[in-house]
Amino acid sequence: MRDMGQLKRLFLDEAPMIDVRAEVEFAQGAFPGAVNIPILNDEERHLVGISYRSDGPDAAEKLGYELVAGDEKAQRLERWIDFVDQNPGTFLYCFRGGKRSQIACEWLKDVGTKVTRIPGGYKSMRRFLLDQFQNIPRLLVVSGKTGVGKTELLSLLDGSVNLEHLAHHRGSAFGRHPDPQPSQISFENAVAINFLKFTAGRSQGSLYVEDEGRLIGRIQLPQALQTAMKMAPIILLEDSLENRVCRIYQEYIVCQWQEYSLRFSDTAQVHFSEYLYTAIDAIRKRLGGVAHAEVRKLLQNALESQKSGDFEPHKTWIKPLLQDYYDPMYSYQLEKKADRIVHRGSLKEILAWSNEPTGFTHG
Known part of the structure; x- marks a missing residue:
């Protein structure tokens, strides 16, 4: 052995x-x-x-x-x-x-x-x-604005590792789940095993990963993986603001509420509210005092409506948060790595490109 x-x-x-x-x-x-x-x-x-x-x-x-x-x-x-x-x-x-x-x-x-x-x-x-981190597979980084559906795209691509799934965190201020993240070591073990599974029986091809920062929640990406991702080609996923708002609403409100309901039962509303307020307050400095107060008020109104079963008002704070905070921040970050973009488009367009007999995934 x-x-x-x-x-x-x-x-x-x-x-x-x-x-x-x-x-x-x-x-x-x-x-x-x-x-x-x-x-x-x-x-x-x-x-x-x-x-x-x-x-x-x-x-x-x-x-x-x-x-x-x-x-x-x-x-x-x-x-x-x-x-x-x-x-x-x-x-x-x-x-x-x-x-x-x-x-x-x-x-x-x-x-x-x-x-x-x-x-x-x-x-x-x-x-x-x-x-295994000394011999990381060739990577293709899936990037795009918040809510474009990067996780969905990863699940449809042939050969991918969902780092956020392994870290049990969605990677933003709103990314934590009701249950805790794994230990740093357990995360590293899981990533390495995924690398092994990808390379087994393959002599070529690229492994898709989502564009991540140094941290996913409290989990730190191994330095070798950070370095490989910073040098890897990028495919840029694009979608409309309206679709992105709906996707964020579904993932971070509807699905997250279901998780909190299962985890906390009668006190789910209290814990869910605390989760959202904590996330909003964590980005207060970068939002600015006025914008933070406005978004927080919209969130407060949405949580009040939620008590009577109406979750739709959450979209009223999601949209300005994307427009005024996440999109400008992402655009700034993308400028610094624009030269690495090898393809951009919708989910369908990127899937079609990935299946072409030539390109980064096949050479």
Whole structure:
């Protein structure tokens, strides 16, 4: 499993994996699809760590066996076995491929359940994925004003990575979802795996990504990816202001409200209002005091109408926000990279261009 080809196959096949590290370790960084069923929970790991530092490895291992015995051991075994039964071909790992994964595999073997242990553990897999950023696929950056439908276009193009989806954030002041973003490390792992999947079996072609800044919410794009995106050719998606207002309304109001309703139920209105006010206030300085006050008042009126089931008034503040804030800001940014634009047009026009037998995606 230390062979790079085997690690690559592991991620390409989306192999089922049990991560036996403690919860706190898993939260700091994990792989898509891996399930966290610790052999030592956070508190137990902490106690074993103290013992290791004060009394040495033998004492620490002895304490670990004492902490996870009887019913505790039986419960953990049961959870591992349930997962393996439902997911044939399961792999298992700890941080470095050491004692925790070794003991877990031995316990499973004792009860007749076989899993494959990953030598080097999480650390070796993480190092392998980080190496993918040293060989990023050739990129084509999808750019365009706010609300033109870049995410929709990405979903229709052959070969794309939706960075905002992986970061669980739409990338603007209004981009956060009710549920938190993944950890920085988990995001990087997911992006690297997407790169692997794109390049598998391909000798040419470009990978489409959306034009992003350094940050997507609190997630930072890896430096190598930032550099590659800054040098990549751009395709510019265009649409009318009216269509953009409707799209923003649908994505950031209608769909977002559904998320908040599911997440918060009876208090959804309070949390949804807080989300929108916080986003508006975050761009107050760049909007200017007068414009900010006007947009905020329109938002307040829209939220009041929303209470009676009428969401349409939200469009009254979305339109001026696009015209007076997002569009001028985007035009300024686009001027600095206009020489990189290789094609521009509507969604249909860009899709037709992308399917031509010549061009950046095929050479």
